[in-house]
Amino acid sequence: MYPAVPDPVERLIEAFSRLPGIGPKTASRLTFYLLRAPEAEGLELAEALQAMRRDTRLCSTCFNITSAGADPCALCADPQREAQLLCVVEEPLDVLAIERTGQYRGRYHVLHGVLSPMEGVGPEDLKLTELLKRVESEGVEEVILATNPTLEGEATAMYIKRQLEGQPLRLTRLARGLPSGGDLEYADANTLAQALAGRSEM
Amino acid sequence: MQLAHLSLANFRNFTRLESDFPAGATLLVGANAQGKTSLLEAIHYLAGAASPHASSDRQLINFLALNESRPFARIAGEVRRRDRLHRVEIRLILENQTAEGEGRVKKEVLINGLKRRVRELGSTFNAVLFLPQDLRVIEGSPGERRRLLDAALAQADPTYAEAASSYAKVLAQRNALLRQLQDRGGAPDTLFFWDEQLADLGSTLIHARALALHELEQLAAPIHHALTRGAEQLRLAYQPAYNPLQDPNGQMGLPLQEAVDWTSLRRETLRSGILAALERTRQHEIARGATLIGPHRDDLRFLANSLDLRQYGSRGQARTALLAFKLAQAEWLRARSGEWPVLLLDEVLAELDAERRDDLLARVLQAQQVVLTAADLNMFSRTFREQASVWRIHGGTVEPMDG
Numbered sequence: 180m181y182p183a184v185p186d187p188v189e190r191l192i193e194a195f196s197r198l199p200g201i202g203p204k205t206a207s208r209l210t211f212y213l214l215r216a217p218e219a220e221g222l223e224l225a226e227a228l229q230a231m232r233r234d235t236r237l238c239s240t241c242f243n244i245t246s247a248g249a250d251p252c253a254l255c256a257d258p259q260r261e262a263q264l265l266c267v268v269e270e271p272l273d274v275l276a277i278e279r280t281g282q283y284r285g286r287y288h289v290l291h292g293v294l295s296p297m298e299g300v301g302p303e304d305l306k307l308t309e310l311l312k313r314v315e316s317e318g319v320e321e322v323i324l325a326t327n328p329t330l331e332g333e334a335t336a337m338y339i340k341r342q343l344e345g346q347p348l349r350l351t352r353l354a355r356g357l358p359s360g361g362d363l364e365y366a367d368a369n370t371l372a373q374a375l376a377g378r379s380e381m
Numbered sequence: 382m383q384l385a386h387l388s389l390a391n392f393r394n395f396t397r398l399e400s401d402f403p404a405g406a407t408l409l410v411g412a413n414a415q416g417k418t419s420l421l422e423a424i425h426y427l428a429g430a431a432s433p434h435a436s437s438d439r440q441l442i443n444f445l446a447l448n449e450s451r452p453f454a455r456i457a458g459e460v461r462r463r464d465r466l467h468r469v470e471i472r473l474i475l476e477n478q479t480a481e482g483e484g485r486v487k488k489e490v491l492i493n494g495l496k497r498r499v500r501e502l503g504s505t506f507n508a509v510l511f512l513p514q515d516l517r518v519i520e521g522s523p524g525e526r527r528r529l530l531d532a533a534l535a536q537a538d539p540t541y542a543e544a545a546s547s548y549a550k551v552l553a554q555r556n557a558l559l560r561q562l563q564d565r566g567g568a569p570d571t572l573f574f575w576d577e578q579l580a581d582l583g584s585t586l587i588h589a590r591a592l593a594l595h596e597l598e599q600l601a602a603p604i605h606h607a608l609t610r611g612a613e614q615l616r617l618a619y620q621p622a623y624n625p626l627q628d629p630n631g632q633m634g635l636p637l638q639e640a641v642d643w644t645s646l647r648r649e650t651l652r653s654g655i656l657a658a659l660e661r662t663r664q665h666e667i668a669r670g671a672t673l674i675g676p677h678r679d680d681l682r683f684l685a686n687s688l689d690l691r692q693y694g695s696r697g698q699a700r701t702a703l704l705a706f707k708l709a710q711a712e713w714l715r716a717r718s719g720e721w722p723v724l725l726l727d728e729v730l731a732e733l734d735a736e737r738r739d740d741l742l743a744r745v746l747q748a749q750q751v752v753l754t755a756a757d758l759n760m761f762s763r764t765f766r767e768q769a770s771v772w773r774i775h776g777g778t779v780e781p782m783d784g
């Protein structure tokens with residue numbers, strides 16, 4: 180029997196379907212789109228992918244993504260950022276989210292994941308030893324644990340807390356509560372319960 | 382509360398249904414395989430998006446609709462609750478269907494037009510469904526009885542549903558970790574967090590279950606007494622797998638007869654008890670690669686005159702006990718929310734003698750709305766028929782019947 184599509188096409192479909200959020204249908208659609216698109220469009224995509232791999236690194240200090248020529252990254256190298264304040268996040272995208280607030284003047288540490296035994300992710304798979312080293316050597320006074328409020332995020336925060344026990348540090352966790360602009364009536368019971376438990380003096 | 386209107390699309394054998402429902406009693410009469418059970422199942426589905434009857438949500442989508450490009454089913458209701466109308470809608474959409482008929486059912490819940498989580502359904506609509514064939518609950522594994530109790534609690538209390546689903550996640554993570562420690566060894570210090578969570582959520586579940594079961598027993602016993610004409614005394618005994626009252630080196634579990642007042646236990650006592658027990662069984666759990674302590678192993682027993690119905694009950698006895706439980710659940714929900722849930726009783730009269738039928742019918746008429754099914758209208762006394770709306774159900778369509 181002949182294969183339904185030539186090998187290179189099959190290969191690209193498979194490569195697309197390995198991406199998160201892309202199923203086999205979308206993968207085929209993207210592949211056939213590129214097959215018909217002007218040659219330059221496909222080449223531009225290929226070139227962009229290669230450049231992204233070639234020209235980016237993880238910052239050896241905070242493990243956020245940085246360009247190949249800049250290690251430590253711009254954020255770590257910025258003398259205006261407070262070295263005493265360290266915010267620990269799961270992913271590079273979280274750094275982006277916090278930076279967008281324009282409210283944070285400290286530095287970051289990216290773990291690249293959370294503890295999840297089911298997915299085989301243990302402490303040794305995260306940038307944890309590196310975190311402990313930084314805390315000891317950089318004069319950090321406050322560590323903000325900004326992992327997600329999921330079970331795995333909480334597990335990771337708790338693990339870090341235990342590892343940092345006994346250090347002369349302030350350990351904080353992001354507050355949980357109601358989204359702003361939201362209506363009390365429409366908040367789900369759990370969010371409301373947490374907001375109530377975490378209410379503050381006014 | 383009252384289900385004022387039901388609208389179905391592609392639910393089981395109902396390709397389309399639009400029907401108002403009156404308050405009070407409605408009798409659905411029809412021959413076998415016309416859709417009586419399915420209609421009750423649809424109404425009940427609005428209260429928690431779960432079917433005690435189907436093993437997967439896929440079964441609920443109409444067979445013929447499965448041939449369409451994007452198969453779906455829609456169950457929507459208008460609920461009158463304290464004179465306010467609420468719209469509840471559930472959509473089941475079959476995604477990525479393969480030639481082998483596999484695929485995932487996506488569930489969407491809308492309350493008053495807004496997307497909501499499944500566990501929030503119980504705050505808008507409550508229903509209690511009795512299916513006579515569903516005796517697995519009494520005769521089957523402990524898991525069936527846990528589901529019965531959990532479903533009752535989840536409808537009454539969204540925070541219980543939340544805790545139960547978190548507990549399941551914690552358990553899966555903790556078991557994975559225990560298997561890794563079993564395979565590769567290593568320091569068990571990463572268990573710390575999962576132990577805390579297991580104890581925290583576990584004690585919440587045990588505490589809520591013990592209390593609910595105690596309240597349900599108080600309500601079910603007199604109902605059962607009446608249903609058996611005083612011949613039997615029903616007890617609902619909570620059997621937690623982990624006994625927080627045991628002495629540290631004592632045995633697990635308790636003899637059935639020993640009366641333990643679980644409701645007097647404080648959650649904090651349970652929590653620290655679970656933590657201490659996890660500590661003691663650490664090596665054993667690692668060797669087994671599984672969590673051995675916690676409410677995921679609980680059981681509850683239905684006892685009639687001190688006999689465990691799981692082992693010694695006849696089918697008739699099991700059926701009566703289940704019916705008493707369901708009627709008690711309705712009263713219990715009413716006591717908690719101030720409103721009767723909608724009662725859904727499938728072929729409930731079949732095995733009762735005339736006197737008990739009258740008893741039962743008088744009892745269910747207390748509820749604001751009850752839907753009963755029967756193959757034969759003559760099961761119901763003339764007086765009852767006169768108080769009820771009688772509908773004929775035929776091949777997935779429903780119409781009023783005269784007389």
Ligand SMILES: Nc1ncnc2c1ncn2[C@@H]1O[C@H](COP(=O)(O)OP(=O)(O)O)[C@@H](O)[C@H]1O
Pocket residue numbers: 392393394395411412413414415416417418419420440441442443444445
């Ligand atoms: N997903 C489905 N699509 C179409 N028909 C179904 C589906 N599931 C069940 N049925 C059929 O619907 C009919 C009604 O079943 P049921 O509600 O149990 O009837 P009754 O309670 O009146 O005896 C049966 O013939 C059954 O095979």
Ligand SMILES: [Mg+2]
Pocket residue numbers: 414417418419727
């Ligand atoms: Mg039936």
Ligand SMILES: [Zn+2]
Pocket residue numbers: 238239240241242243251252253254255256
């Ligand atoms: Zn950096």
